[in-house]
Amino acid sequence: MVEPDYLKFDTLSLHAGQEPDPTTGSRGVPIYQTTSYSFVDTEQAAGLFNLEQPGHIYSRISNPTVAVLEERLAALEGGVGAVFTASGMAAFHLACATIMSAGNHVVASRNIYGGSHNMLNLTMPRFGINTTFVDPRDPDAWRAAITDDTRVLFAETLGNPGIEVLNVPVIAEIAHEHGLPLMLDATFTTPYLMKPIELGADIVMHSVTKFLGGHGIALGGVVVDGGRFDWAASDKFPTLSEPYDGYHGISFAEEYGHQALSMRARAEGLRDFGAAMSPANAFHLLQGVETLPLRMRRHVENTTAVIEFLEENEAVSWVSHPSVSSHPDHELAKELLPKGAGAILSFGITGGREAGRRFIENVQLASHVANVGDAKTLVIHPASTTHQQLSAEDLAAAGVGEDLIRLSVGLEDPEDIINDLARALRASQKG
């Protein structure tokens, strides 16, 4: 049987979206540090503005450096297109604003990044879009929460803080049974560990700030369009299926079909909301994406070594990561994440809030920051930082115990990471 001779993932990470610069031969992706692009003549300018022909007009809408990154991420995810934004939150907002309007409703996992939770829970209701939050592990809860106004189901491939593994094929099927798309935040997995579109997701977004960029130096977000969802099959998505006065009566679904979402998100969303990525940030993030497969393999290896160490350490009362057999999604992770369940884990420290504080103050190599997915190992103790105003009961309700330490395992030599953790764990017990 013949096989499709597609370029493979590692190759696409380096090449997709870029050819050597036609005028200079530059092998690296040039930073097109420009706001605008000279038109050939008025006829071409009119054609560009009217979506009659493709090209760059103004860097809020598109930029050649950013476009390389967009094509590359679409290639890695197996999506038909991608739109980059200034941050992960901007990507989340862009996707929501492209497919929804006032009166619409979202069903979302309750175990998502705090910023995304705030946007859905507090901010979007001001614009008439409300959300019902459900237990991501409970398919019946997803089904029960869907109403006539629902327009999207949203979750993270790996949740927060319990690293819940989403059963993507099951939740995608529930969405599709109701004529709805499934949108996933795949920040913690990256396309190296999971290809959500192949598993049934319709829209994938990332905080590119994290593992995709990999170096903790630039913010960025992306919306990837899976291209398999039929926006014109019902009247639920008029932004895509109805004529739009913003471009002389174009219907994005009629003209672009499977690429309607990518086209509308850029033509309307970047044009009007303007959360565009800067070309310099695109350049920085591209350097990270080039080595994504190498880094993710190492992140996973180091995570395995760190977990083995933590499980044996007497100052550690529990370790939560899908690769640990006691994790509720251990079997599901083997099926959906055969290359590993990411590099973010949490563990419980004996001695609670006070021991947690002492642990953090005694790590020397690991960095104490409010971030994840850096090449460097990061730690945080939510009970003494991000969640310090909460009582023990409130913490428990948020799924964040007083003893919880979150670790984002980096690319240092695993022995050095372990030695650092061992020293800080010893110090944490000397109260």
Place this chain on the structure above:
Amino acid sequence: MDLEFQGITVNFATGGVEIDHSQPPVLMVHGAGMDRTVWSQQTRYLAHHGFSAMAVDLPGHGDSSGELLSTIDEMADWLAGLIRSLDLGPVRLVGHSMGCLIALETAARHGDVTERLVLMGAAAAMPVHPDLLGAAERNEILAPQLMTAWAHGTRAHIAGNPTPGLWMRSGCQALLERAADGVIYNDLFACSSYEAGDIAGQVKCPITVIVGSEDKMTPPKATAQLVAGFSEVELLHLEGIGHMMMLEAPDQIREMMLTALQ
């Protein structure tokens, strides 16, 4: 635009512009397993450059309803009927791949409905690899994958999409994945069993043929064989471009179409 014709809904992309009976009509016909959106880089441009541009979804494809038509002859007869019902007079008929066979056969059998032909990815015979035909018959994802792999030139497998943010390979695969079960097989089988016969003797209108040097599905040699039979034919070359030339080289195709259609 939707139209009721012979009891089914026929869907067209018209570039967001209403059909204007005073403008010369251009009708674009897609290839096997695909739909109107393969012309997305041309339809709207032509619609704003003096043509009534219509990219049609064949029955059972894209957003058109109806049963699949199982031979090229049936498709040509159906298309001729559709053109007559549009009441726009003879059209400039543009075809891609299987759409070329339909266009040629329409011009051969119903010379009154075609003013000229523009063909892309054309050959007089379109044999299909048995593994592809088998995968299509079993509705396996391998069929969209093989078609996508073969339908693009080397460059399109890496980069070079002039539309910022779009990725060509998955664009093609997703389009083919959206086809209902049986559609790809129906079309590939129709292509592989088509025999052109004395098509050159029957087509009376002028023809422009565009060929990509890296077309693996209708290779330049096969296109040359087709062209050799015709007297009034213009052959245009695209260097480094594969079978999906309307998307791989949209700017060049737009210019070639504009010239050929005038």
